[in-house]
Amino acid sequence: LTVAREAAAKAVELAETAEDLDTFFQSVIAHAEETLAKTPEMLPVLKEAGVVDSGGQGLLEVYHGAYDGFLGKEIDYTQFDKAKGPAVTKIDAQTEADIKFGYCTEFIILLNQPMSEETEHEFKKFLMSLGDSIVLVADDEIVKVHVHTNHPGQAIEKALTFGALSRMKIDNMREEHQEKLIKDAEKMAKEQAEQEEKEEAAQPPKEVGFISVSVGKGMTEIFKELGVDYLIEGGQTMNPSTEDMLNAIAKVNAKTIYIFPNNKNIVLAANQARDLTEDKEIVVVPTKTIPQGITAMISYVPEKNSAENTEAMLQAIEHVKTGQITYAVRDTRIDDKEIHEGDMMGIGDHGILAVGKDRMEVAKETVAQMVDDESEVISIYYGADTEEAEAEELATVLEEAYPECDVELNAGGQPIYYYVISVE
Structure with missing residues (x-):
């Protein structure tokens, strides 16, 4: 506003005497530049930061462009990254963090009567x-x-004594500073991740890589510990697409990549991604549950070739039974079982295994339906909405009920399902 006002005043002054537009424009712009250079003395925050007013500097760029247009000058667009006028120095984070006055307040007063110079002062x-x-x-x-x-x-109350207010705007500058820091951190993290991807892509590809669909922090950590290179968030409520699979394949720098869909609804997308990939060998192991994916990953033996490992994985997942404990969202009837909204359900690989009001009882009945004489391991993965103490109690009950089986308890962190339980 200050630069615009001073430039306009100078233009009015020169308009009476200027003999040609070229001299007129040069004089107005020169005065605007002088005014811009004085802005740090007009606004303490600019002086503290060591910068001129950014709006004024932007307006000066418009003036220069208008003058170039008047001259019919050929514009070199490569020069636009070279700022004209005084150099701009960014306010550092500490200066912003120590903001003395936190609210940037702007408004227009529609005056009831003209304001005298004394009143303005x-x-x-x-x-x-x-x-x-x-x-x-x-x-x-x-x-x-x-x-x-x-x-x-207080500024607004005083202003109201002179007239009505318009275009009121109040910004919390400290909050804006925090948002800026967060955005800067996100940008830095993204740049770092992109750099790491570039460095990894520049490395010669390794022989074998692994991609797995996962859901829940605990499940994801288990897959990482087993050596999975890339995890895709998925599950019943967020099924990844073929495009998600292709993006994952592109980020795994390996000649042969095994994919564990871990959901029957995702197997097709994985197969399509395999068929669309030409520069890598893609092996889709048709795992339909998270426990099957974990078992398949454990079954991998580096000394075996691709065909041998694929066969071993397929055989291993055949021996994995999975039960998932969740709640019913509506009344229904499935597999000759009456189910009411809010009931606990134990869902097996091929249908409903148990229904009831008590979560612990339904979990026990679900396991009873899966265990047989050949069962050796019972693995419990408790979800995000299940207390650890309750899960430990279930593990103890199952250890006592099936002493011939090893019972393993893991924090799965999965949503929707209170427990995912596998029997092998």
Whole structure:
């Protein structure tokens, strides 16, 4: 506003005497540049940061462009990254963090009557008592106000004594600073991840890589510990697409990649991604549950070739039975079982295994339906909505009920399912 006002005033002054537009434009722009250079002395926050007013500098670029247009100058667009005028220095994070007056307050007063110079001076003095970075521009009908203050309400109350307010805007500068820090951190993390991907892509490909669909923090950690290279978030409520699979394949730098869909609904997408990939050998192991994926990964033996490992994985997952404990969202009837909204259900590989009101009882009945004389291992993965103490109690009950089986308890962290239980 200051640069615009001073440039306009200079233009009015020169318009009476200027003999040609070329000299006129040069003089107006020169005066605007002088005004811009003085802005750090007008606004304390600019002086503290060591910068000129950014809006004024932007306006000056417009003036230069208009003058170039007047001259019919051929524009070299490669020069646009070279800023004209005084250099801009960014305010550092510490300066922003130590903001003395937290609210950037702006509004326009629609005056009831013209404001005298004395009244304007008194109003500006009042604003200075509330904060800093004062900009007050007045004419006979309106007053444009900008102030950084901790008490925007007081500035507004005073302004209302002169007339109605319009275009009111109050920004929390400390909050904006925090958002900026978060965005900067996210940008840095993204750049770092991209750099790591580039460095990894530059390395010669390894022989074998693994991609697995997972759901829940605990499940994901288990797959990472087993050596899976890339995890795709998936499950019943968020099934990854063929495109997700292709993106994962692109990020795994390996000649042969095994994919564990871990959900019957995702097997088709994995197969399509395999068929669309030409530069890598893709092996889709048709795992339909998370426990099957874990078992398949454990079954991998580095010394075996691709065909041998694939066969071993397929045989291993055939011996994995999975039960998932969740709740019913509506009344229904499945597999000759009456199910009411809110009931606990034990869902097996091929249908409903148990239904009831008590979560622990339904979990026990579900396991009873899966265990047979050949069972050796019972693995419990408790979900995000299940307390560890309750899961430990279930593990103890199953150890006592099936002493011939090893019972393993893991924090799965999966949503929707209170327990995912496998029997091998």
